[in-house]
Each structure stands twice: as C-alpha cells, then as structure tokens.
Amino acid sequence: MISVRTMRNRLGVHPLWRRKWKRSPPYVLSQRILWIVLLVIGGVGIPMGYQQVQSAFAAWTRLEQITVFGLERVSRRDLLTVMKIPSETTLWTLDPPSIARRVLAHPWIASASVARVWPHTLTITVVERRPAAILRHGTREWVIARDGVVLADHRKPSFGDLPILVGPPPSIMPDSQPTDVPERLQRALRLASLLFEAYGARPVVDLDEPAQFRAAVRALEFRFTDNFEPEWARYRRLLSLGHVTQETDPCEIDLRFPGKVIIREKG
Structure with missing residues (x-):
C-alpha cells in the first residue's frame, strides 16, 4: 500500500509551507521603484541636513569677542594686527597654537597662551619683555630687553632712565627687523646692572674696544x-675692607690687571 506522502512526492506536490512562490513581475517593479525613491530622498536630504547642522554650529561658535590680558606697552590694535584673524570665523576653525606663534612674532611679547572659551570668546594672555637698556650707535638708538632682544627704535622719553650701551660694531646692529643681540651685548647688560645696583645711577657702558x-x-x-665679574668682586671686596677709598671726585678706576686697582685722577 502506497502512503499519502509517497504519492505526493511522485506527483510533485509539496506542502504549502515548502512551496517556493514566485513573485509576480508587478510586485518586483514596485519594490524597485520604492528603493529608487528612498535613495533619491536620502541623497538629497542628507546633504541638506548636514548643511543645516553645519550652519547652526557655525552660528553657535561664531567668534564675537577677543579678550587680551597682560598688555602694558603693546597696544591691542598692534596685537590684533599680528594675529591676522579673519573677521568672519568660528572658534571651531581657529588654531590656538598657530595664533600663539603669530603673537610671539611681536618683539615685545616674551610668552603667549591662547585659549577658546565657548561659545564665542577667544582669550590671549601675554607676558611682555622688560626693557633693560638703550643701545646707541652714532645717532641711532634701540631699546634692548632683559633677555637681550632688540625691541624697537628708541623714540619714547619713558626709557630715559635705562642704562646706555655705546658703540657695538655696525655688523651686529639690527637694521629693520628685531633680532637677537650677540653675547657681548648681553655681557654689557650684566655689567650695567652691577653698576646700577652699586651706585643707583644710570651707567654708560662702552663696547668700542675689543675684549x-x-x-x-x-x-x-x-x-x-x-x-669683569671677578674684577668687580675684587674691587668691591677691597672697598668693604677699607683698602680702597670710595672715590667721589672724577677719576678712572682701572681693574684690568690681576691683583691691582689703579686709580687715575682726572683734572
């Protein structure tokens, strides 16, 4: 006796749950059209949405205020000119390290830090160099900082109490751009500082003679x-011991020879 399952297999009849129904052509066409519509909507909508988000974010982070701390001699206008920040920009697109490097290009600025304060403020904190002396050569004068950097031409009377350094060779003089001064000028700054500490008056240091x-x-x-350091220390020690008297009349004190203090009176 042939079972029902065997008969179904011979006749090629399968249960409904095992049949492979073929989708009709209209159904396939509708599905393809639906996918095309979705792709078109996504291709247009996503860029438009991104532009809207980008525009909103730019408005939220727009640079509206620049706050500067630490300015004394440098004007705010000069500093903003050096920074070169576009008028229409955002905090997100600014590069604080790059701005700090541009600020440090100003000869009066010794250090600078730049920070973003969300959502609309940029803060710059600077430390200015301190003028230490006037460098004079012929009729020209420059202001020298404590770290030996030539700051600018000397045109302001506010520097009238600074020590004066005279006579560097023209080959080491700055022309138009601030530059680092050589070690000899830094040594002269040190000597001027020692003399000012001892006498409380404005010294003049001449560098014309080599060595x-x-x-x-x-x-x-x-x-x-x-x-000059040991020579100056020897002279100050002899003064403290009373071996050399403190001169008040015009005279020349020669300390160039080891173990000697030569005093020449001036008529």
Whole structure:
C-alpha cells in the first residue's frame, strides 16, 4: 500500500509551507521603484541636513569677542594686527597654537597662551619683555630687553632712565627687523646692572674696544676686561675692607690687571 506522502512526492506536490512562490513581475517593479525613491530622498536630504547642522554650529561658535590680558606697552590694535584673524570665523576653525606663534612674532611679547572659551570668546594672555637698556650707535638708538632682544627704535622719553650701551660694531646692529643681540651685548647688560645696583645711577657702558669694557657712572669711569665679574668682586671686596677709598671726585678706576686697582685722577 502506497502512503499519502509517497504519492505526493511522485506527483510533485509539496506542502504549502515548502512551496517556493514566485513573485509576480508587478510586485518586483514596485519594490524597485520604492528603493529608487528612498535613495533619491536620502541623497538629497542628507546633504541638506548636514548643511543645516553645519550652519547652526557655525552660528553657535561664531567668534564675537577677543579678550587680551597682560598688555602694558603693546597696544591691542598692534596685537590684533599680528594675529591676522579673519573677521568672519568660528572658534571651531581657529588654531590656538598657530595664533600663539603669530603673537610671539611681536618683539615685545616674551610668552603667549591662547585659549577658546565657548561659545564665542577667544582669550590671549601675554607676558611682555622688560626693557633693560638703550643701545646707541652714532645717532641711532634701540631699546634692548632683559633677555637681550632688540625691541624697537628708541623714540619714547619713558626709557630715559635705562642704562646706555655705546658703540657695538655696525655688523651686529639690527637694521629693520628685531633680532637677537650677540653675547657681548648681553655681557654689557650684566655689567650695567652691577653698576646700577652699586651706585643707583644710570651707567654708560662702552663696547668700542675689543675684549674690554669701559663704563661710566656718576663721576667715575671704570676699565674692565671681558671677564669683569671677578674684577668687580675684587674691587668691591677691597672697598668693604677699607683698602680702597670710595672715590667721589672724577677719576678712572682701572681693574684690568690681576691683583691691582689703579686709580687715575682726572683734572
């Protein structure tokens, strides 16, 4: 006796749950049209949505205020000119390290830090260099910072109490751009500082003679070698011991020779 299952297999009849129904052509066409419509909507809608989000974010982070701390001699206008920030920009597109490097290009700025304060403010904190002396050559004068950087031409009377350095060779003089001064000028700054601390008056240090320094303060004129620190220390020690009297009349004090203090009176 043949079972029902065997008969179905021979006749090619399968249960409904195993039949492979073929989709009709209209159904396939409708499905394809639906996918095309969805792709078109997505291709147009996503860029439009991104542009709207980008526009809203740009409006939220638009640069509206620049706050600067630490300015004393440098004007805000000069600093903004050096920074070169576009008028229409956002905090998101700004690069604080790059702005800090541009600020440091100003000769008066010793250090600078730049930070973004969301949503609309950029803060710049600077430390200015301190003028330490006037560098004079012929009729030209420059302001020298404490770290030996030539700051600018000397045109302001506010620097009238600074020490004066005279006579560097023209080959090491700055022309139009601020530059680092050589070690010899930094040594002269150190000598001027020692004389000012001792006498409380404006010294003048002459660098005309190679390997030597000539310095004047009050009515006194000193002669040093390049290695002036031990020579100055010896002179101050002899003064404290009373072996040398403190001169008040115009004279030249020569300390260039080891173990000697030569005082020449001026008529």
